[in-house]
Amino acid sequence: MSDDGDESVRVWLVERTYSDDEQNIIILTYATPDGERYFRKERALTSFSDVRDTTAAVDADPGNLGQTGDPDLVEQYAAEAQRMREAHDPDDVI
Template sequence: MSDGSTRLWLVERTYDDKGLISLVYATTDGEAVRRIERAPIAVERSGGVTAAVEAERDALAPVEEASLRERYAAEAERMAENHDPEETV
């Protein structure tokens, strides 16, 4: 990890009506997220969805809603405790 990046953990995965996969990765405190949309074929070709990703801090979005921050923090902590960052989930 570089000095300007941080590790984020998968906290949410949803599918839209067009079949796109929306992934939300969050910091363990739930304060910031990175949202990624991917086509299923892209996920398959890349080997799947990993438990964690690294992102530059300036590319993260803040989580405004307190209840969502709490939920994301709890899920990120659970993922960090139960999975290796590179593990496919």
């Protein structure tokens, strides 16, 4: 995957949290392997039968990536992205 032009960027799942504001919102954070950029997806759980797979990695539009900024968070995201890359194929359901 390339980081330039119209190419998508592969990002790896590094964090899954529940929204503080709404209990039925799950926030999935994916990051680049270097931890420098992240992609966040919010998923509303509308019912117990609402089953959508969460994969180890997704391909994101570079324009949808944010800068991590915090050095500690960059390190954390990089370590977790590396762990996910080593343990899972991109399409593995997590």
